[in-house]
Amino acid sequence: MADRPVIGIFGAGKVGTALARLLVDGGYEVALTGSPRQTALDLLVSVVAPGARVATPAELVERSDVIIVAVPFGKAATVPWEAFDGKVVVDATNYWPPVDGHIAEIDADERSTSEIHAALNPRARVVKSLNHLGYHDMEDDAMPAGSPLRRALAVVGDDEGAREVVARLIDDLGFDPVDGGGLANGRALEPGHPAFGREHSASELAALLDAERVLAA
Template sequence: MTDRPVIGIYGAGKVGTALARLLVASGHRVLIAGSPRQTALDLLVGVVAPGAEVTSPEILAATADVIIVAVPFGKAGTVPWDAFDGRIVVDAMNYWPPVDGNIAEIDDDPRTTSEINAARNPRARVVKSLNHLGYHEMEDDSMDAGSPLRRALAVVGDDVEARAVVAEIIDELGFDPVDGGELRHGVALEPGHPAFGRELSAAELAALLTPAVHLAA
């Protein structure tokens, strides 16, 4: 893409609004849609993520070039996946049994959670990223390019071009992007796995992702 992509964020919680602030600051047009149960969403977003535009899920899906899904994992089924044909979709969710409860079909499924979500619409270009750091770290750890202390974030997905687009966004957000290859390699980024929650350099994160094909087997 020659122009900066329009970013849509599903989820106006702490993760979604932190990302919205960073993306607006980096010069992107940002659309955000929240839960129907969130009242006065325009006021909330105006205070915590000024510059982001509140819109409906339908308009977001039709307008955004890149869509970040940042709702609680248990609410993933409420997202309009069928509207994501051809869109780059960043799965920033994590399956947290203490929050979501144990979901038997997830526990028994050998696929990564992003592969499960990707199957909701095979025509979407799903990428896993932005899930293996805390929302508070997104702004606290953001650094200018070239900083020797810059933290790395992984990008995995089966679409090479989609990974490249998301990697560019990661760089703009203030992190070193690391291409982790296929979507199944995202197991290394999930809770309880090597990269989750750790402050790593690009070299350190790449080393953890190298054997991810074996972890995903």
Template sequence: MTDRPVIGIFGAGKVGTALARLLVDAGYEVVLTGSPRQTALELLVGVVAPGARVASPDELVAAADLIIVAVPFGKVGTVPWASFEGKVVVDATNYWPPVDGHIAEIDADERSTSEIHAALNTGARVVKSLNHLGYHDMEDDAMPAGSPLRRALAVVGDDPEARRAVARVIDDLGFDAVDGGALANGRALEPGHPAFGRELSAAELSALLAAERVLAA
């Protein structure tokens, strides 16, 4: 993977377009696709994420080195996971019952939601990240490297190289990346868990993730 991988984003909502703006500003080529129900998508993206390119799902997968899934949780099944073989895929989704309603099979599953998604294509290199801060915080909280108040974001996944690739992107976005280890540790990043929505330094987030792993063990 090059220093500036092409980034594909599934989801042209508030999260997807906020990420697209930051990525374009950081010098990345960004390809974005949205819901078929979103009319005039190219016009919308041209206004809210200028510099990003709109493409079909197949075109996005073919062009992207790294894919971000930023669709509503209930729409995860509409994403072409079967096409993600060998791709680094960032799962930025959240299962949030106040929004999604209770989904019995998710509630009964002991795995983290990203482990559930990774099982949709075991050849995809799934990383959980970018889900535990609000879309409005993405631009407001981004800071240059070395800033003493720089916010940290966790990166968890079973593929160390994929974690490093995502960490480089996060650093370019304006955040300190914290390696949280295996994908199972992503539960600490989900709604209702300690890291979700909290502004933490790299040291604070590292300590929190370490404590969660101890509790889980």
């Protein structure tokens, strides 16, 4: 993988386009793909994420080193997980019943939602991250490395190398990455858990993740 991996984003909504802007500003090549029903996608991206390009799902998968899934949770199954063999895949989705409604099979599943997604293709290198801050905070809270008030974001996944790739990405986006260990720990980043939607320093977030693991044990 190159020093600046090519980034593909599934989802051209507020989260996807905010990430695209930050990544382009950070010197990354970025491609987005959106819903088939999303009209004038080229025009939209040129206005809200200048410098990024629009690609078909197949083109995006083929050319990207890192794929970010930033679609509504209920649409996650429409993403071509079967094509993600060997790819670093960032699951930035959130299952949030006030928005998604209750999904019985998800409610009954003891796994974290990213473990459920990872099971769709065990050959994908799935990492949970970028889901536990709002799209508006992505740009408002980004700070240079070393800033004393820099916000931290967690990175969890079963593939250590994939976690390292995503950690570098998060640092370039303007946040302090915190390694949260295996993918099962992604539950701590989901809605209803203390890390979700809260501002934490790296030490605070690491302590919170450790506490969540103790409670889950």
